[in-house]
Amino acid sequence: MSAPARVATPPTAAIIDGRALARNMRCDIRARVVDFVSRHGVVPGLAVILVGDDPASAIYVGNKIKACEQVGIHSRTIRCDQGVTTADLLALVETLNRDPAIHGILIQLPLPAHIDMPAVLDAIDVNKDVDGFHLYNIGGLIVGSTVFSPCTPYGVLKLLEHANIPIEGQNVVVVGASNIVGKPTALMLMARDATVSICHAKTRDLAQFTILADILVVAAGVPRLIVPQMVKQGAVVIDVGINRLPDGTIIGDVDFDGVARKASHITPVPGGVGPMTVTMLLSNTVDAAARFIV
Numbered sequence: 001m002s003a004p005a006r007v008a009t010p011p012t013a014a015i016i017d018g019r020a021l022a023r024n025m026r027c028d029i030r031a032r033v034v035d036f037v038s039r040h041g042v043v044p045g046l047a048v049i050l051v052g053d054d055p056a057s058a059i060y061v062g063n064k065i066k067a068c069e070q071v072g073i074h075s076r077t078i079r080c081d082q083g084v085t086t087a088d089l090l091a092l093v094e095t096l097n098r099d100p101a102i103h104g105i106l107i108q109l110p111l112p113a114h115i116d117m118p119a120v121l122d123a124i125d126v127n128k129d130v131d132g133f134h135l136y137n138i139g140g141l142i143v144g145s146t147v148f149s150p151c152t153p154y155g156v157l158k159l160l161e162h163a164n165i166p167i168e169g170q171n172v173v174v175v176g177a178s179n180i181v182g183k184p185t186a187l188m189l190m191a192r193d194a195t196v197s198i199c200h201a202k203t204r205d206l207a208q209f210t211i212l213a214d215i216l217v218v219a220a221g222v223p224r225l226i227v228p229q230m231v232k233q234g235a236v237v238i239d240v241g242i243n244r245l246p247d248g249t250i251i252g253d254v255d256f257d258g259v260a261r262k263a264s265h266i267t268p269v270p271g272g273v274g275p276m277t278v279t280m281l282l283s284n285t286v287d288a289a290a291r292f293i294v
């Protein structure tokens, strides 16, 4: 008797569609901007500082500016040469801090190595720190008193909320301990009473941790780092990775096709977390403008 034919298991996970959620949220933000302008006669304004000519940074900044246009936020891009000094940037930030037409200031990272990045980020007026990278906002995540949450972790939370994923009491594993994604994501989920473990590039036996996760957030910058054997059946998997392969394809940190057969919910790349990051920046900018109305 011949062996039964092998049938490939179809993906069973629900796709958490960040593109659709971002589109809906941007409609709401646009309506909020229209209402804000008619009530106060003030257009929310965002300044973006772009240093050097890194092509990826230029694309990210272009996307942010385009998104501002879509929702009616005024934006100003300030381009600086690679050789700009810390003192020049501090002076620029100080000018923008005083500019009444600007309610949010974003400095695109990474900055060149010779720049004192913490000094420049901490020079931003906390009330205009729409990226949430000022020491006050980062530190505030510990005690729950931020003015602005960093955009990518904020977007991750919105995706979980939108998909009705319970967070309280869940085992969350965050893979990646960066200051701008991994650590703040972990703190924001702890604030929702999750049990959070943070893994990183030097974690031994990563799979021993990831297999325990009810919610697995991956922000390691390593293509297809997470394979199905590392994921618990029914886990919720949020892929923050954006990796460009030599052929130009964009993929995440998760083996999507394999893991989608095991997870209950999964975000795609592209179209998951990415569109939410920009959306939360828009939301923070409108919130920032509102803080300036007395």
Ligand code: GUN
Binding pocket: 106, 107, 108, 109, 110, 131, 151, 152, 180, 277
């Ligand atoms: N570089 C990569 N991600 C980000 C981000 O969210 N904000 C800024 N300012 N720079 C980045």
